[in-house]
Amino acid sequence: MAKKRLERLAVDTIRTLAMDAVEAAKSGHPGTPMALAPPAYVLWNEFLRYNPAQPDWPNRDRFVLSCGHASMLLYALLHLAEVRQLDASGIQTSTPAVSLDDIRRFRQLHSRCAGHPEYGLTTGVEITTGPLGQGVGASVGMAMAARWLAARYNQPDYELFNFKVYALCSDGDLMEGVAAEAASLAGHLKLANLCWLYDDNQITIEGSTDLCFSEDVAKRFAAYGWRVLRVGDANNLAAVRNALKKFQTADRPTLIIIRSVIAYGSPNKAGSHEAHGAPLGEEEIRLTKAAYGWPTEEKFLIPEEVRELFRAGVGERGRQLYAAWNELYQRYQRDYPLLAEQLGLMSQRRLPEGWDAGMQAFPPDAKGLATRASSGKVLNQVAERVPSLLGGSADLAPSNNSRLLMSTAGDFSAENHAGRNLHFGIREHAMGAILNGLALCNLRPYGATFLVFSDYLRPALRLAAMMKLPVFYIFTHDSIGVGEDGPTHQPIEHLAALRAVPNLMVFRPADANEVAETYRVVLSLRDRPAAIVLSRQNLPTIDREKYASASGVQFGGYVLADAPAGRPEVILIASGSEVVPCLTAREKLLAEGISCRVVSLPCWELFDAQDSEYRNAVLPPEVKWRVAVELGVRQGWEKYLGDGGVFIGMNGFGASAPANVLLQHFGITPVEIAAAARKLCGKSG
Ligand SMILES: Cc1ncc(C[n+]2csc(CCOP(=O)(O)OP(=O)(O)O)c2C)c(N)n1
Numbered sequence: 001m002a003k004k005r006l007e008r009l010a011v012d013t014i015r016t017l018a019m020d021a022v023e024a025a026k027s028g029h030p031g032t033p034m035a036l037a038p039p040a041y042v043l044w045n046e047f048l049r050y051n052p053a054q055p056d057w058p059n060r061d062r063f064v065l066s067c068g069h070a071s072m073l074l075y076a077l078l079h080l081a082e083v084r085q086l087d088a089s090g091i092q093t094s095t096p097a098v099s100l101d102d103i104r105r106f107r108q109l110h111s112r113c114a115g116h117p118e119y120g121l122t123t124g125v126e127i128t129t130g131p132l133g134q135g136v137g138a139s140v141g142m143a144m145a146a147r148w149l150a151a152r153y154n155q156p157d158y159e160l161f162n163f164k165v166y167a168l169c170s171d172g173d174l175m176e177g178v179a180a181e182a183a184s185l186a187g188h189l190k191l192a193n194l195c196w197l198y199d200d201n202q203i204t205i206e207g208s209t210d211l212c213f214s215e216d217v218a219k220r221f222a223a224y225g226w227r228v229l230r231v232g233d234a235n236n237l238a239a240v241r242n243a244l245k246k247f248q249t250a251d252r253p254t255l256i257i258i259r260s261v262i263a264y265g266s267p268n269k270a271g272s273h274e275a276h277g278a279p280l281g282e283e284e285i286r287l288t289k290a291a292y293g294w295p296t297e298e299k300f301l302i303p304e305e306v307r308e309l310f311r312a313g314v315g316e317r318g319r320q321l322y323a324a325w326n327e328l329y330q331r332y333q334r335d336y337p338l339l340a341e342q343l344g345l346m347s348q349r350r351l352p353e354g355w356d357a358g359m360q361a362f363p364p365d366a367k368g369l370a371t372r373a374s375s376g377k378v379l380n381q382v383a384e385r386v387p388s389l390l391g392g393s394a395d396l397a398p399s400n401n402s403r404l405l406m407s408t409a410g411d412f413s414a415e416n417h418a419g420r421n422l423h424f425g426i427r428e429h430a431m432g433a434i435l436n437g438l439a440l441c442n443l444r445p446y447g448a449t450f451l452v453f454s455d456y457l458r459p460a461l462r463l464a465a466m467m468k469l470p471v472f473y474i475f476t477h478d479s480i481g482v483g484e485d486g487p488t489h490q491p492i493e494h495l496a497a498l499r500a501v502p503n504l505m506v507f508r509p510a511d512a513n514e515v516a517e518t519y520r521v522v523l524s525l526r527d528r529p530a531a532i533v534l535s536r537q538n539l540p541t542i543d544r545e546k547y548a549s550a551s552g553v554q555f556g557g558y559v560l561a562d563a564p565a566g567r568p569e570v571i572l573i574a575s576g577s578e579v580v581p582c583l584t585a586r587e588k589l590l591a592e593g594i595s596c597r598v599v600s601l602p603c604w605e606l607f608d609a610q611d612s613e614y615r616n617a618v619l620p621p622e623v624k625w626r627v628a629v630e631l632g633v634r635q636g637w638e639k640y641l642g643d644g645g646v647f648i649g650m651n652g653f654g655a656s657a658p659a660n661v662l663l664q665h666f667g668i669t670p671v672e673i674a675a676a677a678r679k680l681c682g683k684s685g
Pocket residue numbers: 032067069070130131132133170171172173201203204205262276
């Protein structure tokens with residue numbers, strides 16, 4: 001069969017699979033896969049360096065479907081390329097990642113063809129997408145990871161890492177702010193290994209992009225420092241090929257603007273927003289198949305020649321490239337055993353033996369230090385022994401104490417892709433997305449900002465939790481304790497909002513030693529992100545001879561100071577900066593003959609995961625008189641307070657004044673804590 005006809009057959013196979021799957025599901029997005037089948041075909045079968053039999057090859061090119069609603073496009077490609085599924089422990093199996101049955105059961109329970117691509121569910125899906133902008137945002141992190149790995153691990157004659165990152169994106173992706181933030185940084189960093197293919201179909205859900213999107217995207221990206229190429233018609237395979245060829249030798253990121261027609265080929269729906277998110281309908285499918293010259297009554301048809309074409313293309317190329325790489329890697333292991341060992345650990349998200357040996361205990365100190373400061377010290381101690389740890393702040397590193405200070409760390413820049421200190425600029429949302437991209441390439445990234453601005457990266461954080469990525473966030477300036485900056489900078493609802501995210505661990509350590517223990521837990525996480533919430537103001541370092549060891553952090557909560565004979569009438573529960581005020585209140589209460597226990601509760605998620613025996617030992621069900629203290633909203637504390645408890649915290653926004661004045665003003669002091677406990681016990685002061 002002539003090459004051109006064969007290619008057309010492959011393209012139409014992708015199109016009809018998408019049409020049939022959406023029709024069977026009675027739900028989904030057929031129009032965009034139909035339009036983008038040609039460029040996706042060329043990219044996958046002619047350019048992508050990807051081994052379907054070894055989908056976790058660390059140097060594979062990454063393909064990100066940022067417009068996740070076009071998921072059937074990706075599933076069709078994974079099926080035709082015969083990508084193999086990895087099992088839960090990452091071992092290859094001989095089962096297809098996407099079987100034809102999965103495609104038939106698109107969007108149904110337990111099908112690997114979920115509504116939007118889900119990382120971890122379907123091998124070959126490099127990232128969960130659907131929330132527009134997140135895929136392209138994370139693609140910048142992936143491209144940074146490729147550069148960083150190359151700069152740190154390639155050796156003369158050992159080019160282990162040189163993978164490229166391709167992201168397919170839509171109008172919606174490029175309207176989102178996160179894409180602009182990420183593109184701006186990618187241009188600045190000259191990430192020449194990054195290519196976005198933009199589906200310029202001039203259609204979104206409400207209709208033509210004329211309604212709300214009239215900027216010159218090409219000029220905008222050129223201004224970011226990108227190279228901009230155009231393909232006038234998505235069906236022109238030669239033009240797509242040409243553009244992708246140019247990208248291979250680029251010296252900066254590339255945007256390929258591809259003009260396409262949504263639902264191409266459909267006589268009545270092509271070019272219409274109606275084809276975005278609804279099945280075409282049986283009759284329209286028949287007409288469209290006829291227009292393609294496809295058998296009109298066949299469903300889920302895959303001509304054998306098309307399978308052969310993919311085997312001879314991406315399959316064979318991937319097999320050869322991987323074999324050559326693997327041979328190189330064998331030699332690398334012999335010649336650079338230490339570096340190879342690091343890479344091996346990274347690929348399993350494991351830490352080097354003794355990684356926490358450098359962590360030092362902090363001596364008791366009444367003046368103490370801010371937990372952001374102790375965090376900076378511990379982070380640096382840990383970074384010495386965890387080579388995959390890298391990160392930075394959204395322009396607040398001096399305040400977040402998030403900088404890696406050792407001389408070998410360096411700054412990541414266009415000239416130095418080996419730096420471990422990342423500079424995100426004031427781009428919290430892109431920071432969140434980039435951290436996901438870095439973690440998806442098995443690095444251990446962190447990002448820092450003020451807790452109050454965690455809202456700015458929340459959509460990316462949510463995806464990190466959904467994808468089970470071990471990203472961590474350093475959120476400082478955690479309460480009205482920031483003082484004079486006032487209510488705009490004083491987080492109130494943020495702890496509750498973060499605790500509401502499934503699979504995210506939120507830590508709010510009380511002193512320097514709890515900070516160290518927090519890092520011990522957080523760095524060992526392999527399947528979830530964590531937020532470390534830290535104070536701006538100094539907090540006393542608790543005397544651990546007098547009170548319990550900070551190692552209790554590993555249980556999420558622990559008895560820090562017990563009542564005489566372990567029989568409390570009342571329990572004071574707190575996190576972070578409110579723990580020491582509770583200790584002070586306890587002293588007062590003990591002096592009055594009220595037996596009182598203080599529980600430090602730095603991490604709800606960890607505490608809730610303990611068995612009931614432990615939890616009941618810390619918070620005995622029979623002790624109903626409880627006071628919880630936290631400089632945030634009450635939401636969620638009910639589960640520890642029960643019916644008889646009292647909450648001391650914030651009911652509304654803060655105010656601008658020195659921190660101590662604010663604590664008095666809002667009534668959050670040891671005096672008030674003791675008074676609340678006394679009242680519960682029915683005693684007077
Ligand atoms: C952050 C976010 N907001 C809204 C949506 C809902 N949504 C899905 S697709 C889409 C826009 C569709 O237009 P476009 O991105 O151009 O995709 P096309 O229809 O051209 O494939 C919207 C608003 C979303 N998925 N993510």
